[in-house]
Amino acid sequence: MSAPILELREYRPTDSTDTHDFHQVVIGLSGRMSISLDGDATQSGRVGARNGVVIPAGVRHDYRGDGPNRQVVLDVPSHLATMTGTERAFSYEAFFALDAKLLALVQQVSARVDDGCPLSADDPVVCEWLAALMARLAPARPALRSVRLDLARIDARLQAELATPLDTATLAQEAGMSVRHFHDCFVAMTGETPHRHLMRLRLARAASLLTNSDATLADIALDVGFNDQSALTHAFRRHFHQTPAIWRREHTGGGVTASVN
Incomplete structure (x- = not known):
């Protein structure tokens, strides 16, 4: 993978496991999916319409859709995160709540897809969403890492x-x-x-x-x-x-x- 991939996905209601060599961020649009990170019970959560999860490269994740669901998924090559200085955003696996700005931008991204517009990293709305996402994740990594329930x-x-x-x-x-x-x-x-x-x-x-x-x-x-x-x-x-x-x-x-x- 040489460039980020941003797309909408639906996760099937079957137990699946994956580990990949790129970073990934999953944010909920509708429905829910369950996901466990690195087999840690305190890092098991659910992605819905008000939150997301960061999955750094190399982190095993077990997941399944809980019925019909729709997720915005961003795949980021590790080398690109290093080149752009955004690697801090992917330092740890963690769940995070969406702030008001991200909620609004995620809905705009979804609307673009519903209108038949392909998701592109050059799209102004997508660029604004990615910038807001990086701003939300990078400064908050220590706080996000402390989320353990x-x-x-x-x-x-x-x-x-x-x-x-x-x-x-x-x-x-x-x-x-x-x-x-x-x-x-x-x-x-x-x-x-x-x-x-x-x-x-x-x-x-x-x-x-x-x-x-x-x-x-x-x-x-x-x-x-x-x-x-x-x-x-x-x-x-x-x-x-x-x-x-x-x-x-x-x-x-x-x-x-x-x-x-």
């Missing part, structure tokens, strides 16, 4: 107590961090806030219970931490774009629809 443990804690959901302050205390630092690290490693992540877990559990049990919607609401059936219905419709009753009918053949009314 055991997401598997956090998920297990949340899943075990969905009926009485843990708050961010409790999770931060258990991680030995301030609430602000925990929040920032969580967004950097998952692309979503702790609150949004918890809501997604609660709704996923609700959907599973609707499909695999004949519990009433009121009971399911309490089981996953909602105050009442109305609150669950509102959140469920907003997330899945259909009511719990329709979800249950479509996923069970209509056999237990009456229990959610």
